[in-house]
Amino acid sequence: MTLGHPAYQQIRMHGLGDVLREHCRSRPAMTAVVDGEFRLTWPQLNQRVNQLANYLLANGLAEDGRVLWLGQNSFRLLECMLAAAKIGATVCPINWRMSAGEVAAVIDDFTPQLVVWQQQDLADTANQARDHAKHRAHWIAHDGDDADSYEALLSLHSATDPDLAVHSDTPVVAMYTAAFDGKPNAALLSQSAMLYQSLMIAYGYSITEQSSNLNSGPLFHLGTMLATLATFTFGGKNVFIARVDAEEMLKLIEAEAVTHAFVAQPTLLQIREINKAGKYDTSSLWSSPEAPEWSSPLCMPKDSPFAQQARVYGQTEVMGFTTFGFLGGGGAGRVSPLAQLRIVDNDGNELPPGESGEIEVRGIQVMSGYYQRDDENERRNHNGWHRTRDLGKRLDDGSVAFVGPKTTMIKSGVENIYPAEVEACIAQHNAVAQACVIGVPDPKWEQNVKALVVLKPGEDLSAEALIEHCRQHMASYKKPKIVEFVTELPRAPDGQLDRKKADAMFGGGGYPATH
Structure with missing residues (x-):
């Protein structure tokens, strides 16, 4: 089968880096990102991305290089993704709420050459994870101010575009997800997948070059990164806030005429209370301070196809x-x-x-498969x-x-929680013989995590102690909020745990579904 003239195979290459290059030509004076004191046009963003790409190349991170992002929301995560796109590397943004032990486990699994981390709020977790991880990587603080910090290292490298031929099917982001067997897996997402999906998201969300997207949702979740990527692809403005802060969000909505944002219900209630007198102009996003259009965390023009x-x-x-x-x-x-x-x-x-x-x-x-999960990739592939x-x-x-x-998932707020992962953590406690984790309905968070626990003979354990055990070993949002000690767990005739029966007996329900 002919693929056409060889020269045109390279001419037709088009990835995220190419989108950025064209934005510099097409939108030279338009704002690309806003983050605190940083306000960058497309050429300014491209210059920084080139400097980062050249830093990565100088440190051996070419094609197949791996960068781990351990930080809150920042325009520097977007820079890392775009620099990786230009050289064929992969960036893995992980949940900054994870425990140090969980972060260390990801480092050992993903084996990054570079960890870009955040000092503010995350120093203790990062330092403990660095000590516990077996894999050795180079660490740079993206918010540091010493000679080995992100900004200092960028300034030492050329802003000349590396201009490498990188196929658009090359993975550029790894997202840890699907802990269906008790261990999370990193889904490899290609540049082409991101670009194509951005077309659908931009249409559905009504994103254009005039859009202003407030990155107020967690960017370690694809659900919130989709709007970021679509805004980038269509030449809109991405505004970043490190973490949820209702008043700061209101200030940015007014200052940057925000048209798209991620606002969870608890935050919306805070926003309504703070802004009930109309102190901040939110008319670019909502028709009044009460935000009457709000119906889900994904905020966008009310007449957009997705909102409808x-x-x-x-x-x-x-x-x-x-x-x-x-x-x-x-x-x-x-x-x-x-x-x-x-x-x-x-x-x-x-x-x-x-x-x-x-x-x-x-x-x-x-996706392009799970990173270093050959057996699972084979199981998930069925005749193409x-x-x-x-x-x-x-x-x-x-x-x-x-x-x-098919494998039960619990939805608590915006977080996906896999029972097998929580059960594996509970089983590490010396007093526990068996455990079953179910989701129970909650009017505010959709579901809460409930643990059904069988203790070993002669052991004594309080619910509080078990919850604290989980909190120390995994992200706090995954820990059980309710613990019930039982003498036995319901089993199917084949001896397997009967989760449906467990739900029926112990109040489970409210699992995510669309009928």
Whole structure:
């Protein structure tokens, strides 16, 4: 099969770095990013990205290089992603709320050559993780002010574009997700997946070069990074705030005429209270200080297609969303033109409409696999289709309904919590014989984590002590809020844990689903 003239294979290459290069030509005076004292035009951002790319190359991080980001929201994370895109490296932004032990485990798994970390708020966690990790990496503080800090090192390197030929299918971001077996896995997301999905997100969110996107959601989650990438791709302005602060968010909404943001309900209530007298002008985002349009954390123009039909199905492994309500149909909507989707039985046979089975996806937006998980990659690959481990069904009109995770997931606020991961942590306690973690409904957070625990004979353990054990070994949001000690756990006839029965017996429910 011919692929055309060899020269045109290179001419047709187009990745995130190329988008940035063209923005410099097309939008030379427009603002690309705002973050505290930093306010950069597209050429200024490109200059810094080139300096970082040359620093990475000088330190051996060319193609297949790996950078770990341990920090809160910052424009420097976007710089890291764009520099990586220009040289073929991969950036992994991790949840800064994780414990030092969890961070060390990720470092040992991802084996980055470079860790870009944050001193403010995270110094203790970072230093402990650095000591505990077996893998050795070079660490630079992105908010430091010494000779080995991010800004100082950038200033030492050329702003000349490295201008390397990097294929757009090269992974550029690794997102840890899917702890379905008790251990998180890093999904590798390519530049092409990000660019193509940005087209859909920009259309759905009504993002243009006039958009101002407040990066107020956690950028270690793809759900909030999608708007960042779409805003970047279409030449809009990305505004960064390190972490959620209602008053600071109000100041930025007014100062930067923010049109898009991520605002969770607890933060919205704070914003309404602070701004009830209209101290801050939020008219670029909401029609009044009461924010009457708010219906989900994803805030955007109320007439945007997504706001009109906020129904989706997806996962990190398929670059976020693969169905959209604004494309028509019922349930979670119709499948994106960037993907194919089918529903199959346990033998891999496609099922007719109305029958529930596993969702399989293929297309440009599917991940490039999990990092260093050959066995899992084989399990998730079924005759050229990605097995999602989610259950769904086709509706009669061809749209898709999401039935639920094949492996149960708990949704607490904006966080995804996998029972197997929490159970593995609980099992490390010497007094515990068995554990089962379920989600119980919560009016504020959607679900809370409840642990059903069987103790070893003769052992005594309080709920408070077990919760503290979990808090010390994993991110605080994952720990159980409720512990119930039981004499035995419900089992299926084959001896496996019967999670449905556990839910029925102990108040489980409220798991995420779109019917």
